[in-house]
Amino acid sequence: xxxxxxxxxxxxxxxxxxxxxxxxxxxxxxxxxxxxxxxxxxxxxxxxxxxxxxxxxxxxxxxxxxxxxxxxxxxxxxxxxxxxxxxxxxxxxxxxxxxxxxxxxxxxxxxxxxxxxxxxxxxxxxxxxxxxxxxxx
Numbered sequence: 001x002x003x004x005x006x007x008x009x010x011x012x013x014x015x016x017x018x019x020x021x022x023x024x025x026x027x028x029x030x031x032x033x034x035x036x037x038x039x040x041x042x043x044x045x046x047x048x049x050x051x052x053x054x055x056x057x058x059x060x061x062x063x064x065x066x067x068x069x070x071x072x073x074x075x076x077x078x079x080x081x082x083x084x085x086x087x088x089x090x091x092x093x094x095x096x097x098x099x100x101x102x103x104x105x106x107x108x109x110x111x112x113x114x115x116x117x118x119x120x121x122x123x124x125x126x127x128x129x130x131x132x133x134x135x136x137x
Contacts, residue, residue: 080116103130111135
C-alpha cells in the first residue's frame with residue numbers, strides 16, 4: 001500500500017481553494033497597464049509607464065517622462081514629454097514635443113514632431129534595429 005503525505009480530503013480542499021482563487025481572478029499574472037512613479041526630472045510629476053502588449057493607445061504626457069515597456073504596441077504620445085524611453089520591442093511610437101528619446105529595446109520605430117526646451121532632441125539608441133526620426137507636424 002502506498003502512503004500519501006496528505007489525506008485525500010486535505011488535497012481536495014487545497015485544490016478547491018486554488019481553483020476558487022483562480023476563478024476569482026486572484027492568481028492573475030497580468031501586469032498593470034499604466035504605472036506612475038515620481039521623478040526629479042519632471043519636477044515631481046510621475047513617470048507614465050505603459051506595459052501593454054499589442055495595444056493601440058494615445059496618452060497625454062503633460063510634461064512627464066513616458067516609458068514604454070511592452071511589445072508590439074502602437075502608441076501616440078501627445079503634449080510635451082521630457083524623456084521618452086522605449087525599452088520594449090517592435091513598437092511604433094509617435095510623439096509630439098520631446099527633450100530626449102532613449103531606445104534600449106529592439107526593432108522600435110519612434111517619430112517625433114519637435115524638440116522641447118532646445119533645438120534638438122537628445123537621442124540614445126542602444127537597442128538593435130531601432131529607427132528614430134523627426135516628422136513634420
